[in-house]
Amino acid sequence: MSKLPPLTRLTGWGRTAASGASLLPVSTANIARSADMAPQRGALVRGLGRSYGDAAQNGGGLVMRLAGSAGEAMLDEAKHEVTVGGGVSIDDLLRVLVPRGFFVPVTPGTRFVTIGGAIASDIHGKNHHGEGSFGHHVRRISLLLADGSTAELSPTQRSDLFWATIGGMGLTGVVLEATIHVWPIETSRCIVDTTRAHDLDHILTMMEEGDHRYRYAVAWIDLMAKGRHLGRSILSRGDHATADQLTGPALDAPRAYSPRILVSVPPIVPISVVNRLSIKVFNELWFRKAPLYRTAELQTIPQYFHPLDMVGSWNRLYGPAGFVQYQILVPFGEEDALRRVIERLASSGAASFVTVLKRFGAANPAPLSFPAPGWTLTLDIPASTGGLSTMLHQLDHVVLDAGGRHYMAKDSHTTPQAIKRGYPRLAEWQAIRNQADPNGRWQSDLGRRLGLIT
Amino acid sequence: MQNAFGEPQTILLLGGTSDIGLAIVGQLVSPTCRSIVLACRNPDAAKAHVDTLGSDGITVTAVAFDAEAYGTHAELIADVVAKVGDLDVVVMAFGVLGEQSDYDNDPVAAAKAVSINYTGSVSVGIAVAAQLRQQGHGRLVVLSSVAGERVRKTNFVYGSSKAGLDGFAQGLGDALEGTGAKVLIVRPGFVHSAMTHGMKAAPFATTPDKVGEAAVAGLRRGRRTVWAPGILRYVFILLRHVPGPIFRRLPLG
């Protein structure tokens, strides 16, 4: 048995609560042997580290970075399915799929996540209201188990472990490979309608009444707006453009796809340049820039789905203290609670760079899946904001009393009690996990902090 | 595990009845906190603190700890970990001040003060560090003192023990670099506490609560050292460079 590498300091995308772990690059060929080297603190697989908190950290233990290449992806154009390694990124996969006329079933707001990470967090995108989360589209998983064997899982084969792995935060095993459903697309462009909403009632009504007419829908809320402007927002909805919707230069290369990172933030930003003032200015400009109403605008995939990816390592802009993402779900019928949360955030002056509101559709059978019918609100707040922690703990009560919950892939502040209340099927998941991993090989900081593992 | 705001879930206070230690612990309590362990010579004496710190979601226990019983320290840390899990924040706040005039005539008493303040800290500090390294995270807060920054004739036994402790803590912090674990050195001036009860306050005297605020702010910002009050940092930059003949004549108490 070879020696483990020395400890490396790791954080999530929010760059808070670091811990040290032995970081080991692995491939699907050698991962089982590597996992066997795990010390008492266990092993964990890490994707691209785009979860905001400590989901992909394992202090004192082994963290394995799984390599993957989209070049080996197998696309079944007839069945609309692709079989791909767990370490492959959506970025790489889209470069293979889009020119061949296909698109991933669900994409998050960044393309820099792995298939394993997408499954482990059961990620959602702008199409959740109609097409569900990533887990809805997984046909099959090859999972590396704690004992070193590999299990084949599907909705009909070992379905309890299949669904426990979806949303299971890497704590049931390692997704080595998955077969996922892909959408056929005619072009690499999107066609987008944009509308402004002058307050919260207005945006909720527009989304309730109109989202179903669109495949993709999301609203951006200006949290700096207060009083009668509370909840003023920009609603953006769209679909993939069909070939006959293309105009101008797009006609020459209907499936061209070459996303680029325009600039990158250097490794050391000594102070946070994201502060109340810059956030206010940004939000004001963004709101003013949006048209009152505009239809059928053609946008590229990066413009429409991944605008933040144009700036590399933008998380460094928050400086050494890092930032917190707060993403919660409030079920339909509890709009008063949603309003109270937004009101409280707006009046506190807690500045959020981007605040996003989305309507979720039906849930899937995964016991720890986050999305369920309701509203989800997402904010980014500098961690150094005074009083933020106290306020978030208070908001947690409003959310949980309304029957809502936290998104674990984003969480970096909440408590085991809050997770237990928000995820009433936690014990069921724990039983499945403990059976698959009786000696607790798979461990993470998030699992320890939120009481998922004991 | 601590959260993004540095709020700990578990806290161990070594010197479980220390006024300053308890003030730091009190300010670290948040809805995130679930276990507090007070380690002190006489656990029964901590009963009142166990009751005040305890609440709905927080379990507080008192365990026996003697800084001079070096042989028990590793086991003590293992027992606490078995009880509460990972140690998120450990505060080392035990110590004795004593009277320099007594030490002048009592080598055994002088050596004992050093054995508690310095040797005891080294022993238990090493045991804590081993645990923090093993878990890959956690903070050790060390109560040093300005008395160790430039040792004065009026309390040089205590001062030298703190100078040793401060050096130990700096080196330990450097050794832990990159492991995820960190050391915070707190250097208070004169603090109104049980330790200084009845003594004449020195300039820039402060309170345990103020030291607590400084320590918690330092933890949150990921600092390596904090001074309480902050101005003492600059006072001691000057004092460190005052030539000996002048320093010896300064009325520093």
Ligand SMILES: Cc1cc2nc3c(=O)[nH]c(=O)nc-3n(C[C@H](O)[C@H](O)[C@H](O)COP(=O)(O)OP(=O)(O)OC[C@H]3O[C@@H](n4cnc5c(N)ncnc54)[C@H](O)[C@@H]3O)c2cc1C
């Ligand atoms: C700018 C930005 C926008 C985002 N937008 C969205 C969004 O719109 N919707 C959404 O749902 N999420 C969103 N996210 C969150 C992101 O999609 C999830 O955190 C995702 O899990 C990150 O994937 P990753 O590969 O970086 O995984 P990591 O962050 O490295 O790991 C996340 C979890 O996945 C586990 N994991 C990783 N690989 C595997 C594997 N092969 N097998 C088993 N488990 C594995 C890890 O153990 C860990 O528990 C966004 C994040 C960012 C930074």
Ligand SMILES: NC(=O)c1ccc[n+]([C@@H]2O[C@H](COP(=O)([O-])OP(=O)(O)OC[C@H]3O[C@@H](n4cnc5c(N)ncnc54)[C@H](OP(=O)(O)O)[C@@H]3O)[C@@H](O)[C@H]2O)c1
């Ligand atoms: N007060 C100041 O002006 C000042 C200034 C700078 C630094 N400091 C330092 O801050 C720390 C806390 O001081 P404080 O002001 O809070 O004083 P305190 O209230 O007197 O606390 C000192 C603590 O040390 C404990 N202790 C003494 N001997 C011990 C031993 N052998 N084993 C275990 N515990 C022992 C005491 O426990 P018992 O209850 O059993 O005696 C008490 O809990 C000390 O390290 C001190 O040197 C204080």
